[in-house]
Amino acid sequence: xxxxxxxxxxxxxxxxxxxxxxxxxxxxxxxxxxxxxxxxxxxxxxxxxxxxxxxxxxxxxxxxxxxxxxxxxxxxxxxxxxxxxxxxxxxxxxxxxxxxxxxxxxxxxxxxxxxxxxxxxxxxxxxxxxxxxxxxxxxxxxxxxxxxxxxxxxxxxxxxxxxxxxxxxxxxxxxxxx
Numbered sequence: 001x002x003x004x005x006x007x008x009x010x011x012x013x014x015x016x017x018x019x020x021x022x023x024x025x026x027x028x029x030x031x032x033x034x035x036x037x038x039x040x041x042x043x044x045x046x047x048x049x050x051x052x053x054x055x056x057x058x059x060x061x062x063x064x065x066x067x068x069x070x071x072x073x074x075x076x077x078x079x080x081x082x083x084x085x086x087x088x089x090x091x092x093x094x095x096x097x098x099x100x101x102x103x104x105x106x107x108x109x110x111x112x113x114x115x116x117x118x119x120x121x122x123x124x125x126x127x128x129x130x131x132x133x134x135x136x137x138x139x140x141x142x143x144x145x146x147x148x149x150x151x152x153x154x155x156x157x158x159x160x161x162x163x164x165x166x167x168x169x170x171x172x173x174x175x176x177x178x
Contacts, residue, residue, distance in 0.1 A: 082126055
């Protein structure tokens with residue numbers, strides 16, 4: 001199983017033309033340390049997620065942390081944290097799955113969030129780069145994610161990062177009126 005850099009410092013500024021989002025006018029370079037996500041990050045993850053979603057879901061995140069950071073797992077999982085001078089700047093969670101609809105093993109990114117003060121500074125890109133490095137080491141050739149079609153900032157982030165439409169289409173049925 002790949003190991004992630006525990007004390008790496010990735011100096012990123014998302015300059016125009018880079019993989020990250022275009023830098024805000026006057027944006028500065030932020031030193032980012034990428035490390036494994038820890039139980040002590042729970043409050044910061046809840047805060048960052050609440051900023052982006054508009055609701056605090058502490059119970060939800062507590063369950064994810066218990067599942068993700070708990071006992072050994074039967075498949076590769078990635079939980080990354082990006083630290084900056086003032087604490088947690090962002091997080092990313094994903095795993096390798098191979099059971100959906102006959103798909104070959106692939107990496108799935110199912111949560112990514114960046115602190116409001118660090119948006120458009122390359123934090124999300126640094127986390128995604130590190131996750132992809134780990135996925136490659138785990139032997140997968142494809143990384144997937146699902147995004148709400150009306151979540152334009154998250155869609156834009158993944159598009160800028162090289163994601164395109166994949167071979168599957170998500171379908172659903174509303175059972176509340178049935």
